[in-house]
Amino acid sequence: MGQAKHIHETQTVISKPIHRILTLLTKEPRLEVALPLAMKDLLRLRLKETREQRESLQQRYGMDFKAFKQAWDESRLSNKYSYEVERDYREWEATVTDEAKLREMLERMP
Helix, strand or coil, X not given: CCCCCCCCCCCCCCCHHHHHHHHHHHCCCCHHHXXXXXXXXXXXXXXXXXXXXXXXXXXXXXXXXXXXXXHHHCCCCCCCCCHXXXXXXXXXXXXXXXHHHHHHHHHHCC
């Protein structure tokens, strides 16, 4: 006997106002098409925001995060322990991580 194939389907229930918004934003009335379109748009927007944040930090410090981290680790930053530089380090590290995750999610979208 052949193996049984299992098809996993999930039902998504959304409110009528949300469905209307999805339809208006994507110009697609079918939820199964509109939702992935909206998710791709959101991922692209978030990716753009993280890219802009990363570029802003690169411009501020005149280097990419890898070089900044190396300068940090080697104590070559003059204000290493200032609130601003520590905050920028944490934000930059999170931005680089988020950007990689967002790219991966976007690549996996159907």
